Structure formats: C-alpha cells, structure tokens
Amino acid sequence: MATDLQSAAITGLDKLELGPPPPAAEPGRLARRAWASLWPKLLAIALVLAIWQLVILTGWKHYVIKGPGPVFADLWGQMQHLQLWQIIEVTMRTAAVGYLLALVIGSVAGVLVARIPPLRAAVGSIITGLQTMPSIAWVPFAIIIFGENESAILFVVILGAAPSIANGLITGVDYTPPLLLRAGKTMGLHGFALYRYLILPASLPAYVAGMKQGWAFAWRSLMAGELVVQIIGQFSIGQQLSVDQQNLDFAGASSIIIVILVIGIVVDGLFTKADLTIRRRRGLLDNAF
C-alpha cells in the first residue's frame, strides 16, 4: 500500500515537473518560422542590390561596371548552358575530394595530438599557426612540388582545411567535462572504449564547428588554387573567373562570383543545420530559438 502510494507520488511529481505536453503545432507555424528566418536574408540582399544600383547611378567607372540587371541577365543566360554546370561539377568534385582528405587527415592528427602529450607539445602550436597561413601562399609551393595539376589544388585545399578540423577535434577533446570522464571510468570505459563511447561523442559539437570552419577555408583555398593553377583540358569555376578577368567581362565575372557565394553559403548552411541539430538534441539550445 505504502509502496503503491510512493510509486504514485513519484509518477505524479514527474508529471508536475515536466509540465503539460507541448501544444500541437498550430497551422501556419512552420511558414511563420520560415518567414522569420528568411526576411532578414532577403533584406540583406535587397540592401546590397540597392547600394550596387546607387553606384551605377553615380556613373562611377560606368565603362566597366554593370548594374544588377545586366549581371543577373548574364547569370540566367549562363545557367541555360551546359558549360556553367560542367565547371561547377569540376570544382565541386575537387572540393569534395579535397575536403574528405582534409577531414581524414585533420581527424587523425586531432586525435593523435589530443591523446599524446609530447606530440601536442611538438606540433600543437604548428597546427594553430597553419590556420593563420593565407592559402594563396601555398599555391606556388604546391606548383613547385606537384606541377600545374589537380594534385597541387588538392594540396592547397587540404592545408587550408585540415588544421581547422584538427583544432576543432582537439578543442572538443579538451573540453570533455571531467565529471563525464569520471562517470565513464566508473563504468569501466578505458582506452579505445573511452574514446569511442565518451570522448569523441562529447567532442562532436566542437568537431562540427571545426569542420564548418574547415569547409570555409577549403572553399577559399580551392578558389585561390583554381585561379592560379591552370589545368589544361579541365575548366573550373576559378579558371572561368580568370578568363572573365582577362576579357574584362564584368557581368561574367560577377555571375561567377555569385555562383561561388551561393555554393559557399549553401554548404555552410548544411553545417549550420548539423550544428543546430546536435545542440538541440543535447539540450544546448533554448526551445524558443
């Protein structure tokens, strides 16, 4: 009897502490949230276009600079042709291969540096230093080693992205809460199991932040590499931009800049989405957010 009462009291307290279940989603809530997230971006685009148009109206360098109208007409025209999609494919393939290699190298380096103190003392600051290197500085170095080919570009992409990925992982490992480590050890987690079940999952938010930053560096490095390294028979976004520059084609160059910007923003958005999902699952986000 007492146990039944105790059980009922605990169940009752749980219900009281958790509060009522969240109300069912009201119709249109999703659309309102989407609009709330979209309108600031649209406003930013409108502001950029307005400033751009104002510059055109002043007549500054009117013989070169074109307004938003001609540029978007050029972009629309390029989108009707296969060539734009082909150069995007070439660049994205290089980006994917380079980023994946950077992910593997950065992750292995991150785990080793985080786990082996002498290695951290030896190369920890070098990894941070590599992050500050402008990627364009690696291009001549890469051409000397590999010649003007895809390997040179991949080299630059990997050197651009891997340090951020490694640093993200090292930070995640360093910030694993000591209490969780103690709890893991009392459960018998040691060695590889400690990493597999505790340290790596605990590091995931910082690791994803490092991956996101790594992508930004990889994309920049790739563009720098493609602008300088001319590969015969392989036309890429960077090379197209280089050609537009040589032809003083403002509209064409602006179209490619817009393509670079959109791809960069879309991929960055995917990382942001992954980051928010992880934080939401771990209760690190306010529900109202």
Added chain:
Amino acid sequence: MSSLNGQLTPPDPGPGASAFPNLTMVADHAAKHTAEHAAGHTAEHAAAAVRLTDVSKVYGQGRRALLALDRVSLSVAPGEFVCLIGASGCGKSTLLSLVAGLDSPTSGQIDTSGLKVTLMFQEPALFPWLTAARNVELALRGPGISKAERRARALDLLETVHLGGFGGKRPHELSGGMRQRVAMARSLAQDADVLLMDEPFGALDAMTRDLLHDELERICAERTLSVLFVTHNVREAARLGDRVIVLSSRPGRVIEEYDVPRNEPRRIDSFDVAELASTITDRLREEMSRHGN
C-alpha cells in the same frame, strides 16, 4: 562532549545522549584511535564490504602539500548503509574517489574484497547525446550480452526507478530528480555490490529528495547493496544511515560514529531522525568552531 584531542579515553556520551534512547554512540575517533577502533571491530571488519585502514591522502608536494585525509579507518558491512558527513574540506569526496579507484591513497589500505564498486555523483553525469535507455545500456556493455538483452535489461532497470515510459527521452528532457534516477539505474546496471554516493540528492528540492530517499531505501533493501553515502545534509544522513560517520575538516579524520537503530518506517521528519540530526549538528558545530579559534 566527546574527546577530540586524540586521547585514548572512552567516549563521553555527552549531555544530549541521555535524551536520545534510540541513539548509540559507538566510538569517539581521533587519529590515534584508529588501531583501537579497528581492533574493537574485528568481527565487523572480517565481513566488511569496504574497509579503509589508515588511509591518508596528500595533494601537492613540499610546502604546498595539503593533507586531505589523515589516517582514516572505517568499514562498511555487507548490506550496510553508512553515511559520511562533515563540514567543507573534510575530504568526503576524496574518500569516495579513493574507494572507487579513481585516485590512489598516499598511504594506507583500501580493501573492497574484490566486490564490484560503482560511484554516483551529485550531478547525474548522464551522457547528453544518449537517451535515458542508452545511458543505462552503456553501463551494461560487455562481452556475452546481446544488444537486445542490453535493451531489455536497461528498460527493466528504468522500470525499477519508475521511469518505464521515459527510456526514449534525452537527459535534458527530464527533471533533475528523473535524471538522478536514470543515474541510479545506470549504477544498478553495473551490478555492483558497493554503491558509493557523493551527495546524489544535493541539487534536488526537498520534496523530490524525500521521495528519492524512499526509493533508495527500497532498492537497497531489494538488492542487498552496501552503501557509502556522502552528504552535507545532517537530516539526510540520520534518515538514511544504519551508521553515520562524522569527519573533521582539514584534514579529514573520523571523529565520531553513530549507530542508528532501524525503527521502521523512518522519515525525514520523524522524531528519532530529528534528535539524531540535532546531536550530529552540535558535533559538527563544535568541530567547525575549532577552526574559528
């Protein structure tokens, strides 16, 4: 009052003792009493689930060395619930870390008779990326247990702590009391004989704590667990313990032990608990005043 100066004198029951017929003061401990006390409890020690003999712990070296525990000797019998209480800096948490094997004593011996020991913290220390059920399952990880069996046992254990319907919830979706019960289920999953608890209910409100005392009592009785329970809360110690051990501060030494008769049902607001809590509080104040002089 009881002697604190380390003289080998029999314990003075004190002015308050006669007013508490249910309270038996076992021994008055100062550091030098260790050997005598150990000898006086040979039978109990022989069957001890946990036994500490002259355990000292020093942090740091040279002039910066800090003596956290000084020749602490105590034991926990199988199935016994022992509460450790003391003011700040008495080394209670250090002592549990040593027994749990998370740290090593500077000197002395800790014997857990080969029994499996687990530790519960003040914070639930659940892994936030796992659901409640997966947190418990992780503790069941080991050779010879299939995934399905682990899942079934985890759900059973959650049922034991009245969280049957919450296996799919993540820690942040549960209340503080529920999280602590998941942590309890996770400790039980380790099939330990000795449960070390470091102020597990310290962060909970009084109502929840009261209910969890009943829960803990029920679970310990069902599983014949030996418990070493650290708390700052004198009433909690008096409510739960079969024995309450009082530690001095800086360094931590055993200065008093109280046997608590099992008068069922014991509640946090019962007269016996209040009386014992009052006695222990007086003893703690006396100890704290020693540092004020």
